[in-house]
Amino acid sequence: QLQLQESGPGLVKPSETLSLSCTVSGGSISSSSYHWGWIRQPPGKGLEWIGNIHYTGATYYNPSLKSRVTISADTSKNQFSLKLNSVTAADTAVYYCASITAGGFDMWGQGTMVTVSS
Amino acid sequence: QSALTQPASVSGSPGQSITISCTGTSSDVGGYNHVSWYQQHPGKAPKLMIYEVTNRPSGVSNRFSGSKSGDTASLTISGLQAEDEADYYCSSYTSSVTYVFGTGTRVTVL
Numbered sequence: 001q002l003q004l005q006e007s008g009p010g011l012v013k014p015s016e017t018l019s020l021s022c023t024v025s026g027g028s029i030s031s032s033s034y035h036w037g038w039i040r041q042p043p044g045k046g047l048e049w050i051g052n053i054h055y056t057g058a059t060y061y062n063p064s065l066k067s068r069v070t071i072s073a074d075t076s077k078n079q080f081s082l083k084l085n086s087v088t089a090a091d092t093a094v095y096y097c098a099s100i101t102a103g104g105f106d107m108w109g110q111g112t113m114v115t116v117s118s
Numbered sequence: 119q120s121a122l123t124q125p126a127s128v129s130g131s132p133g134q135s136i137t138i139s140c141t142g143t144s145s146d147v148g149g150y151n152h153v154s155w156y157q158q159h160p161g162k163a164p165k166l167m168i169y170e171v172t173n174r175p176s177g178v179s180n181r182f183s184g185s186k187s188g189d190t191a192s193l194t195i196s197g198l199q200a201e202d203e204a205d206y207y208c209s210s211y212t213s214s215v216t217y218v219f220g221t222g223t224r225v226t227v228l
């Protein structure tokens with residue numbers, strides 16, 4: 001069964017770059033069956049889609065974040081990554097990675113809390 | 119892109135049925151059958167409950183069902199149980215080749 005696990009710093013300074021990785025086990029990120037995505041949830045608030053990467057390398061981003069976001073994949077490590085630059089306190093959230101099929105976001109990582117603070 | 123609109127809260131007694139609405143536009147909910155629903159308990163990751171409007175993943179109780187009419191999708195929970203108390207989110211694929219989530223609904227079992 002597919003499993004996903006986020007990793008990365010829990011504290012990032014304002015104006016710096018947030019960098020997270022998602023390690024996939026039980027399946028290959030090169031599979032044509034999946035897209036791979038990032039979603040975040042600020043404390044006490046709802047879910048926000050950040051973006052996806054397809055096995056072809058094609059990427060799709062939330063228009064509100066597009067200028068600051070990069071999602072990439074490393075097939076040798078079976079990982080995909082998120083970079084969000086010029087962060088502010090508004091980027092403080094739990095960040096989730098997920099697999100995406102035609103049905104939706106079907107498997108999720110446990111989430112990792114990232115706080116933006118000096 | 120704007121979040122899909124859900125009621126902030128819905129409540130019901132054990133055994134009752136409740137329905138949560140998810141209203142979008144013809145560019146998302148109304149235009150595609152890629153509407154899904156997620157259950158989130160406090161401190162936990164969301165769990166896929168319904169996909170492609172009406173389909174349940176393996177292992178999800180048949181007390182959960184989905185439907186869509188026009189620009190509004192709905193999630194119905196029948197035979198409400200204490201364990202159903204959670205936050206629920208809808209999501210839709212959009213014409214901009216993006217995804218959007220709903221505002222979220224807190225379900226309370228009275």
